[in-house]
């Protein structure tokens with residue numbers, strides 16, 4: 001395991017570099033990421049490369065036995081390049097170019113970008129292939145599906161559609177373009193979705209997003225191929241931005257050795273917005289799920305975030321260290337903190353690193369050092385361990401995109417709703433693998449497959465076989481609504497999964513913010529957003545509505561199929577409702593759980609053949625108390641016995657060996 005930092009030597013006087021390298025070494029740093037965004041220094045003029053400054057910086061780190069990851073600089077094309085080759089700039093849906101000045105002003109389908117990216121990556125990889133300190137590469141930075149409407153993208157989109165549909169008739173048919181006279185009579189009429197209306201044909205928009213995502217993935221693959229050809233012994237990774245996004249990360253990371261994530265947990269801890277506590281756990285679980293293996297954190301919170309928003313709170317004492325351990329507890333094998341020094345210039349002056357602008361060591365660097373030395377201490381124990389969870393939660397970029405294209409009801413948000421399910425299990429101390437919805441799930445005891453809006457015959461078959469073989473599956477409302485062209489299918493909901501669900505949805509009510517009630521196992525719980533009025537066929541009703549015109553009708557069911565069972569939740573339950581239901585499901589599945597961990601306390605287990613390491617984290621500013629199931633436990637640092645009931649101080653982390 002490595003602990004490191006992101007460093008931008010080009011932002012600083014070279015006279016500062018040697019001391020920085022020495023101080024990094026003293027802080028326990030074994031790895032530094034360099035050069036992403038430094039294109040204007042690496043190639044100041046067309047085809048004139050200058051790697052001397054980078055050589056000098058790398059030599060200083062190498063002398064301290066610090067290893068290097070080089071980032072390809074393609075997220076920041078220099079001005080000379082953009083001036084000369086204007087097709088580099090993406091074009092928005094009003095046909096306005098995205099001008100340089102920030103970053104990511106590059107269209108993945110621009111031939112000029114490809115040509116110049118090839119040149120610089122060729123030059124860099126040939127130059128550093130033999131350098132003993134360089135161990136791997138990061139492609140670009142946070143590649144996201146561009147919403148680009150330039151001529152190259154328009155042409156490529158057309159070819160993408162031609163490959164998919166072969167004929168225009170097929171496309172017209174699949175998208176249902178007859179509605180509002182949208183039929184195409186020549187390929188030349190097919191453009192990207194211009195004008196930015198949210199009411200474009202949803203089939204058109206979803207395909208454009210698929211195309212945009214594929215363009216991003218193709219650009220990443222293109223970079224990986226150059227790196228692999230020239231540096232076959234180096235790893236290639238990429239740093240993902242976070243969730244949820246249009247880009248299909250499963251495809252984006254196909255050509256990568258492992259996934260890296262940029263992890264900035266919220267320092268505010270006020271509410272359950274995107275940034276709140278459990279967003280972090282979900283981000284890390286999703287990241288581990290991309291390749292279903294351990295990952296790296298390429299950028300980890302080091303100081304007050306700012307720049308893109310007004311600055312948020314400074315990391316509370318203990319937070320930097322606790323979130324470093326949280327990342328490891330959920331599968332990270334190396335943690336690189338962003339960044340060593342806070343920038344003094346440029347847009348990100350207020351996105352703080354370990355050192356403030358004055359550069360003198362302070363509280364945050366001290367905390368980082370503690371973290372780095374702890375990681376070094378437990379390195380042998382943790383290296384080679386991974387998570388083996390019994391529960392899978394299925395996620396899908398496609399479903400997310402389809403729901404965003406057509407919001408379903410007030411408050412219905414696919415990702416938030418998925419997060420609530422994840423959080424229910426996290427609050428019960430249950431480890432969850434969040435994986436792509438198309439994956440094989442046979443290894444899991446319980447699979448939660450929520451909101452499978454777009455149906456897929458192969459997925460339906462996988463789930464059916466899983467259940468027949470003894471698995472427990474949880475399905476929810478808004479399942480089986482559409483086919484893969486984003487067109488409503490013609491059967492009762494939940495479509496292809498209705499058989500194993502043992503139900504059909506007779507009618508539904510998008511209740512939005514109107515709160516409704518369900519009697520679940522005789523307990524009254526709340527629900528909202530959506531109410532499916534279910535007709536059980538072979539399923540047993542375990543929850544009935546207790547409000548509104550559908551009072552008395554089935555809301556939650558369970559159906560026995562082969563050796564397994566299928567639950568169907570016809571609404572979006574409130575937190576206590578989900579907790580109540582999952583307590584029952586987990587008991588049925590014989591999965592160990594804790595009734596209700598204090599909010600912000602997280603458990604995670606990493607293991608190998610010989611040991612089980614339990615991480616217990618308090619990610620709050622308050623004292624918390626946790627009661628674990630009885631078991632023999634020892635503190636990983638001190639070897640002292642650990643009792644089942646623990647009191648945890650703010651941001652306290654306990655790592656224990658379990659028997």
Ligand code: GAL
Nearest residue numbers: 141142241262299307348351
């Ligand atoms: C990341 C990005 C970094 C830096 C950081 C802080 O998303 O990769 O380059 O911008 O955020 O804003």
Ligand code: ZN
Nearest residue numbers: 107148150153
């Ligand atoms: Zn483009």
